[in-house]
Amino acid sequence: MAPLLKTTQPLLKFLTKELLMKRSMKLSTTIKAITMAALASVSISTFAADVAPTSPQLSVQLWSIKDDVAKDFEGTLKKLKAMGFQGVEFAGNFGAYANDPKGLKAFLEKTGLKASGAHVHFDKLSPENFDATVAFYKAIDCKYLIIPMDERAFTPEGAKAVAADLEAVQKKLAPHGMHTGYHNHKPEMLGEKGKTPWDVIGKNTEQAVILQQDVGWTEVAGKDPVEFVKAYPGRTITTHYKASAPEKGNKEHPIIGQDTTDWKALINANRTVGGTLWLVVEQESYPEGLTPLQSVEASLKGLQKIIAETK
Numbered sequence: 001m002a003p004l005l006k007t008t009q010p011l012l013k014f015l016t017k018e019l020l021m022k023r024s025m026k027l028s029t030t031i032k033a034i035t036m037a038a039l040a041s042v043s044i045s046t047f048a049a050d051v052a053p054t055s056p057q058l059s060v061q062l063w064s065i066k067d068d069v070a071k072d073f074e075g076t077l078k079k080l081k082a083m084g085f086q087g088v089e090f091a092g093n094f095g096a097y098a099n100d101p102k103g104l105k106a107f108l109e110k111t112g113l114k115a116s117g118a119h120v121h122f123d124k125l126s127p128e129n130f131d132a133t134v135a136f137y138k139a140i141d142c143k144y145l146i147i148p149m150d151e152r153a154f155t156p157e158g159a160k161a162v163a164a165d166l167e168a169v170q171k172k173l174a175p176h177g178m179h180t181g182y183h184n185h186k187p188e189m190l191g192e193k194g195k196t197p198w199d200v201i202g203k204n205t206e207q208a209v210i211l212q213q214d215v216g217w218t219e220v221a222g223k224d225p226v227e228f229v230k231a232y233p234g235r236t237i238t239t240h241y242k243a244s245a246p247e248k249g250n251k252e253h254p255i256i257g258q259d260t261t262d263w264k265a266l267i268n269a270n271r272t273v274g275g276t277l278w279l280v281v282e283q284e285s286y287p288e289g290l291t292p293l294q295s296v297e298a299s300l301k302g303l304q305k306i307i308a309e310t311k
Contacts, residue, residue, distance in 0.1 A: 056270060056279045058300065059087035059116035061240060064283035065292045069093050076293070078111055083297045084304065087116035089238070089280050090142065101139030108140065116278040117144035117212075117238050119183065125169050134176055144238055145173070146181040146212050154187035159197035163204035170209050181210025183240065186247065189221035189228075196223075202232045211235040214282070215261065216242030220250060226262070229269040229276075236274030240282045241303060254285035255295065257302025264310045279303065 060080055062069050068076040073095025077088060097104035108115060115137075124133045125145065137145060147166070152158035162182065169180045188197040202211055211232050218225040229236050243261060244254040253259040270276035281303065286295045 056267075056276045057086040057114075057116070058084065058303065059089050059114075059238075059278045059280045060085050060296055060300070061089045061091060061119070061280050061282040062093065063091040063119070064281070064296050066091065066093065068293055069095070073097075074107065074111075077107075077113060079293065080296075081111050081113050083300055085113070085281075085300065087114040087278060089116050089278075090118040091148075092119070101136045105140045115140050115142035116280060117146055118142050119148035120145040122147060122150065122165060122169075125172075125180070130172060134173070134178065137178070138176060143178045144181060144210060145178060146183050146210060146238070148183050149185055150182075153182065153184075153197050153201065156191065156195065156197050156200050159188070159200035160204060163201045166201065166205050166209050170206060174208065179208055179210055179237070181212050181237070183212040184214050185217045186221045186245070189218050189223050193227075194231075198228065199231070202235070207235065209235070210237045212238050212240065214240040214242055214245070215266065216240070216245035216252075216282070216284075219252070219261065220245045220247045226265050226269045229266070229274040233273050234275035236270060236276050238278040238280055239270060239274070239276055240280050241299075242282045242284065243299065244285045246284045250285075254283065254287055254299075255302055256281070256299040257306055263303070263306045267307060267310050 065076060065080075070093060073093070080088060094104055097107065118137060120133065120137075123129065133145075137143075147162075150162050153162040166180055166182060173180055182201055184198055188201070190196060198211070201209075211228075213225055213228055213236055215225045218228060229239075241256060241263075243256045243259040244250055244252040256263065267279075270279065281296060281299050283292060283295050283299055286292055287298075290298065
């Protein structure tokens with residue numbers, strides 16, 4: 001037996017060494033994976049802590065169903081939650097809670113909805129109104145206050161002034177953990193590539209200022225919404241998903257998924273480049289035979305189907 005043991009000793013040493021090496025490599029791989037995950041977590045934008053890991057979450061701009069909201073604020077928001085929305089974007093109507101943000105926050109929590117953002121004009125963020133506006137939206141945990149439109153931004157020169165105002169507002173909002181931003185219509189997207197009023201705003205504002213692209217209006221201007229997402233990485237924190245803007249002569253189908261927009265490419269761009277946390281459905285055109293609420297629900301279902309098919 002001694003000769004056999006002698007001949008097997010080198011083999012045993014070899015096998016032991018191989019086993020230890022494999023364990024070491026496996027441990028190294030595990031440590032590397034944990035390290036990379038930690039680094040990725042640290043490098044994520046501060047925005048990312050605001051929503052669940054399943055982001056982008058789905059919200060709806062309440063302007064889409066403004067008459068329903070005016071008639072029955074609570075009932076309408078409950079219906080939106082039942083449809084499958086995770087959030088709502090406010091447009092100035094708060095029902096019975098206009099002077100009761102704490103009550104509104106409690107209602108949202110009870111309903112299971114988040115405030116994905118709000119459209120707020122510059123006048124509400126003026127020195128005399130700033131504190132009251134911020135206090136209201138902080139109370140409902142609404143961090144993204146987007147300027148819905150400013151006609152100065154319809155030209156490159158005017159867009160410079162809008163950019164300066166956005167910068168000033170953002171500096172005041174930053175200590176509150178909040179962000180301002182701008183929402184486009186058709187005029188901001190017109191012009192030579194890289195020189196549109198939208199580009200002027202993007203290039204003359206800091207990273208913290210949100211560029212809330214309205215896809216429907218971008219397409220009416222004859223531009224590709226994916227290009228604008230890619231041009232400004234990490235700044236499409238919220239975006240309006242609109243199949244058809246209410247432009248005279250626009251024959252695009254108003255329901256998401258029944259139109260011609262390449263939603264899959266856009267969703268991929270929002271996820272990988274835009275830093276997008278909220279996809280906000282907005283409906284301003286309604287198919288014959290469908291109410292605004294029915295139209296919003298149809299667009300939501302169409303979007304959910306596309307998301308399920310997008311890898």
